[in-house]
Amino acid sequence: MSEVGPPESDPEALLQVRNLQKHFDNESGLLAGVELDDEFPYVSRSSSDVRAVDGVSFDIKEGETLGLVGESGCGKSTLARTVLRLLEPTDGSVYFQGEDLASLSGEPLRRMRKDMQMIFQDPQSSLDPRMKVGPIVEEPMKAHDMLDEEGREARAKELLEKVGLDPQHYNRYPHAFSGGQRQRVNLARALSVNPDFIVCDEPVSALDVSIQAQVLNTMEELQEEFDLTYLFIAHDLSVIRHISDRVAVMYLGEIVELADKEELFENPKHPYTKALLDAIPVPDPRSGGRKALLSGDVPSPIDPPSGCRFRTRCPKVIQPEAYDMTDEAWRNVVEFQRAVERRAFEETDPEALRDRYFDEATPSGDAETLLDEALGHIERDEFEDAERLLTERFADESVCATANPAYELGSELGDDRHYAACHLRRDEAVASAVDERSLDGAARPGRSEADD
Amino acid sequence: MSEPLLSVRDLKTQFFTEDGTVRAVDGISFDVNEGEIVGLVGESGAGKSVATSSILRLVDSPGEIVGGEIEFKGETIFGLEADDDGELRPRDEMLTEEEMRKQIRGREIAIIFQDPMESLNPVFTVGGQLREFIEINRGLDPDEAKAEAIDMLREVGIPAPESRYDEYPHQFSGGMRQRVLIAMALACQPDLIIADEPTTALDVTVEGEILEMVTDLQEKYGTSFIWVTHDMSVVAEICDRVNVMYLGEIIEQAEVDDLFYDTKHPYTSALLDSMPRPDRTVDELRPIEGVMPEAIDPPSGCRFHSRCPEAREVCREVHPEPRDLSEEGEALHTAACVKHDAFDVGYDESPPIDTQATGGFSAGFTETGGEAE
Numbered sequence: 001m002s003e004v005g006p007p008e009s010d011p012e013a014l015l016q017v018r019n020l021q022k023h024f025d026n027e028s029g030l031l032a033g034v035e036l037d038d039e040f041p042y043v044s045r046s047s048s049d050v051r052a053v054d055g056v057s058f059d060i061k062e063g064e065t066l067g068l069v070g071e072s073g074c075g076k077s078t079l080a081r082t083v084l085r086l087l088e089p090t091d092g093s094v095y096f097q098g099e100d101l102a103s104l105s106g107e108p109l110r111r112m113r114k115d116m117q118m119i120f121q122d123p124q125s126s127l128d129p130r131m132k133v134g135p136i137v138e139e140p141m142k143a144h145d146m147l148d149e150e151g152r153e154a155r156a157k158e159l160l161e162k163v164g165l166d167p168q169h170y171n172r173y174p175h176a177f178s179g180g181q182r183q184r185v186n187l188a189r190a191l192s193v194n195p196d197f198i199v200c201d202e203p204v205s206a207l208d209v210s211i212q213a214q215v216l217n218t219m220e221e222l223q224e225e226f227d228l229t230y231l232f233i234a235h236d237l238s239v240i241r242h243i244s245d246r247v248a249v250m251y252l253g254e255i256v257e258l259a260d261k262e263e264l265f266e267n268p269k270h271p272y273t274k275a276l277l278d279a280i281p282v283p284d285p286r287s288g289g290r291k292a293l294l295s296g297d298v299p300s301p302i303d304p305p306s307g308c309r310f311r312t313r314c315p316k317v318i319q320p321e322a323y324d325m326t327d328e329a330w331r332n333v334v335e336f337q338r339a340v341e342r343r344a345f346e347e348t349d350p351e352a353l354r355d356r357y358f359d360e361a362t363p364s365g366d367a368e369t370l371l372d373e374a375l376g377h378i379e380r381d382e383f384e385d386a387e388r389l390l391t392e393r394f395a396d397e398s399v400c401a402t403a404n405p406a407y408e409l410g411s412e413l414g415d416d417r418h419y420a421a422c423h424l425r426r427d428e429a430v431a432s433a434v435d436e437r438s439l440d441g442a443a444r445p446g447r448s449e450a451d452d
Numbered sequence: 453m454s455e456p457l458l459s460v461r462d463l464k465t466q467f468f469t470e471d472g473t474v475r476a477v478d479g480i481s482f483d484v485n486e487g488e489i490v491g492l493v494g495e496s497g498a499g500k501s502v503a504t505s506s507i508l509r510l511v512d513s514p515g516e517i518v519g520g521e522i523e524f525k526g527e528t529i530f531g532l533e534a535d536d537d538g539e540l541r542p543r544d545e546m547l548t549e550e551e552m553r554k555q556i557r558g559r560e561i562a563i564i565f566q567d568p569m570e571s572l573n574p575v576f577t578v579g580g581q582l583r584e585f586i587e588i589n590r591g592l593d594p595d596e597a598k599a600e601a602i603d604m605l606r607e608v609g610i611p612a613p614e615s616r617y618d619e620y621p622h623q624f625s626g627g628m629r630q631r632v633l634i635a636m637a638l639a640c641q642p643d644l645i646i647a648d649e650p651t652t653a654l655d656v657t658v659e660g661e662i663l664e665m666v667t668d669l670q671e672k673y674g675t676s677f678i679w680v681t682h683d684m685s686v687v688a689e690i691c692d693r694v695n696v697m698y699l700g701e702i703i704e705q706a707e708v709d710d711l712f713y714d715t716k717h718p719y720t721s722a723l724l725d726s727m728p729r730p731d732r733t734v735d736e737l738r739p740i741e742g743v744m745p746e747a748i749d750p751p752s753g754c755r756f757h758s759r760c761p762e763a764r765e766v767c768r769e770v771h772p773e774p775r776d777l778s779e780e781g782e783a784l785h786t787a788a789c790v791k792h793d794a795f796d797v798g799y800d801e802s803p804p805i806d807t808q809a810t811g812g813f814s815a816g817f818t819e820t821g822g823e824a825e
Contacts, residue, residue, distance in 0.1 A: 213739030
């Protein structure tokens with residue numbers, strides 16, 4: 001991402017994340033990674049990393065809320081935990097108030113934790129059922145040697161009141177509270193050590209709508225009062241739109257778009273963001289329904305697609321330069337290729353398939369020859385050959401598959417920068433960090449020299 | 453209008469616990485017409501799920517349906533009458549337990565639950581479970597049933613259905629599992645499908661796909677749906693008519709457009725106001741204050757009065773029954789709120805009362821009834 005620069009250069013940013021990676025291997029355990037084969041030597045070992053967070057860079061300014069949104073499994077929570085160094089990063093750095101957390105350990109790291117707190121999704125399981133809420137709120141203060149016993153109790157009561165609970169509930173157990181109230185206890189506990197930065201991992205998604213609004217309002221009030229900075233993770237775009245100043249959209253371990261809230265919601269530049277926005281049902285029966293839908297499943301983070309990771313589901317994959325098809329014909333080819341991959345039809349007759357997938361626009365030239373070949377394979381029931389041919393000659397030839405996109409765009413609403421990882425934006429980009437040579441997914445948006 | 457497919461009248465389901473009687477569903481009435489998607493909306497604890505299990509007579513001890521009538525296509529699913537001693541007993545035409553099992557559940561009325569993992573058996577293949585269901589309920593032989601099962605899987609958009617037929621539930625993603633359940637529900641081409649929060653556990657993109665698919669399938673098969681949800685956006689998108697539930701009662705009932713643009717009950721408007729919007733930036737959310745009271749001890753009068761911003765003295769005393777408030781020639785629109793003239797209990801003259809919602813700023817900041825300051 002082109003916000004990359006020397007870490008010291010942006011004194012305003014409270015937190016700077018640079019090219020952060022977190023891979024999980026499967027090598028722990030006796031039989032981990034062992035696979036059985038039909039042929040000699042029958043047993044093989046492979047190690048395959050799950051690339052949960054793969055080269056993520058962003059800044060969070062003091063006092064702002066950065067929303068992080070994405071589907072389940074895209075790496076949001078792993079990112080949050082890695083940022084706080086609850087998980088050891090595989091690579092990359094996290095600068096918090098100028099210090100690299102990734103290089104800290106032991107006591108200095110522990111002391112640093114005082115300034116960074118976290119709130120979890122499930123308010124039930126993040127509170128010890130055998131502790132009263134007072135001691136729960138006091139515990140972080142104890143761990144960091146804040147105040148004496150009396151002072152801690154007074155502060156805990158004060159905080160309970162601040163988050164909208166009755167200070168007299170100091171001696172109650174968590175089970176006596178409703179979900180929304182428990183989340184408030186979590187808030188009070190996070191606030192007890194006076195942190196600067198709070199990571200909120202889906203803090204309201206387990207709550208009812210009406211309670212959700214109460215908690216969101218409280219969080220905003222607290223942010224103002226205590227000058228807090230939030231990293232707010234949610235899968236619900238409406239909540240993100242309400243609470244965030246800037247929004248980052250994550251897909252399969254990478255940030256695909258990052259911009260000011262208004263800019264991102266009103267002027268999304270990445271097809272994935274658009275698809276997400278189109279997918280949300282709007283609480284208005286006159287809104288006219290949705291336009292387009294994503295098809296297919298999120299690919300596995302063990303072996304993510306090359307280039308742009310969204311390309312296997314993207315409705316706007318770019319045509320390879322080798323062909324000269326009309327846009328409609330190219331769309332049909334893409335759709336047909338995906339249908340073959342999903343085995344979405346039983347039909348093997350080439351004419352019938354042509355009617356079904358290439359009714360209004362057929363490719364011409366080389367593309368047509370390839371298509372005929374693929375249809376021939378299907379007619380002989382060789383689905384795998386057809387799939388390989390179509391994938392290798394069409395999908396894998398696209399620029400989307402051969403280069404990692406990373407573009408910096410001008411922002412139409414708001415004055416901040418707008419980052420979008422989509423090759424469709426290459427002409428409007430004011431800066432880019434595309435490494436054309438690296439085809440194996442080694443290039444990361446974060447590794448750019450764009451600002452230099 | 454023709455006869456409704458399903459008609460529920462004054463249904464009451466109660467749970468008899470040691471602490472007292474929980475009136476989970478307390479006198480609700482609604483109809484489902486043919487080919488219609490009817491929404492049942494409310495917060496958790498409103499009694500939505502108890503209402504739907506009552507329709508299928510799936511309420512277990514300590515719960516019991518204690519009153520009301522449920523008619524489905526002219527058959528009595530539930531009905532009581534007084535015998536000679538004045539005791540209530542099931543009416544003769546009420547379907548027996550066996551008839552319910554053999555004719556109604558699965559075949560005529562299917563249900564889709566929120567958690568697809570819990571509804572599928574983890575030790576049998578997905579295809580096998582679907583095949584068995586079709587075999588038993590439609591009387592096909594195993595091969596035909598298998599072919600039908602694969603067709604249904606394709607119909608609901610499972611990729612490569614032939615090979616996925618032999619996979620186990622854990623090999624499917626959440627969205628895929630929910631599709632399998634929808635396939636299962638549709639397999640017997642029932643007249644009514646009850647969908648109990650089927651998309652709540654799913655991602656927005658997957659939720660979108662499923663909603664789209666349901667709309668398509670509904671057009672194709674003409675199935676009616678009861679769609680249980682807490683999400684007003686989903687309601688706006690797929691429902692034709694909506695019932696809003698609060699604490700065991702239906703407090704507003706209207707066509708979807710009327711509900712959003714001509715809201716009659718303060719609870720419904722509060723619910724709509726408390727939602728952040730995806731399509732525009734809302735500066736300040738207006739949450740509903742307080743939490744839903746326990747159904748074991750509901751507030752007197754109007755059950756919402758303790759959280760209602762428009763509550764007056766009379767709301768504490770008078771329990772409003774839903775009344776039709778629609779103008780002549782308009783679609784039915786009922787609401788249970790005495791602020792409307794149709795009730796005529798002196799709302800306008802009654803003095804406003806202090807509730808959590810009207811008690812000023814401090815009350816707005818706490819859930820404990822304004823004790824904070």
